[in-house]
Amino acid sequence: MKKKVPPRSELLFASKMGFLSKRLWLDFFTTKSRSQNSRLWRSFVAQEYFKKHESKSLTDVLVLDQKGRSFLEAMGIGAVSAPHMNQVDHDETVSRILIQLERQNGIRSIETESELKQKFMLWMRTTREGRGAKFPDLTLNLHETGKFPRVALEIELSKKNFERCKAVMMSYSGKKEIAAVVFIAEQQAIFDRLARAMKATHYPSWERPIGFSPLKEWMREPMKAPIYLSNGVATLEDWMATPAKFAA
DSSP states (O other): OOOOOHHHHHHHHHHSOOOHHHHHHHHHHHSSSSSHHHHHHHHHTTTSSSOOOOOOTTTEEEEHHHHHHHHHHHOOOOOOOOOOOGGGHHHHHHHHHHHHHSSSSTOOOEEEHHHHHHHTTHHHOTTTTTTTTOOEEEEEEEEEESSOSSSEEESSOOOOOHHHHHHHHHHHTTOOOEEEEEEEEOOOOHHHHHHHHHHHOOOOOOTTTTEEHHHHHHHOGGGOOOOTTTTTEEEEHHHHSSSTOOOO
16 A cells, blocks of 8 residues: 655745645646546545634635644744635745745745744743834845845735834834835836835834835746836845845
8 A cells, every 4th residue: 555645845835824725735736637636635634634714715725733733843834824704815925935036046936024023022922022023024134144034025905094104114114134125016006105204213214225116027927027116126036146236
């Protein structure tokens, strides 16, 4: 009898995002036939690596089960918690960008919001500074010695109220470990409100530049997606090839 191999790639992905949707899995993780995919998807639950999301409305969303967590722990990997049902659509969009970027050469590492919250959980719970701390959807670690060695990505699917936008800008104003911030959205109104918040908070764009970028480009080819800065247009590909080329 052939020994069943744990779904390693799927488990590693879920360790960073807390879930696996069938849409993501079909688009990025499997090349098998329709009938094989159906059996394989069911086997993730049958073998107890995954279980169904607690929300009955998310029928095609799996989260880690104990066997999956044990597999990851044996590799020294601590998995993040499953997202709330209202967060899954947003996190699936973030995931599509994450998966494509992880397959690119040159990016040293990528941290998700959930990973950073898990990493700094004690600080968030026990210090005044940690309460309500803001973490990027994705944090890209690029060149250590480049102009932008650490880039924050924020994926905005809906318009935040103005006070929240100002709070986001205030948060990034003090994040000295972040070299540049890119807001990714579909609606121009989102960019306009964020730009107003930058002015209202006197955001130090000369020190930590802000870029705006269209979501559709990141969904298609994130390395080449245009990032509109105050002094021109760049891409992640540009920053990785010539990291000191674009100033604030």
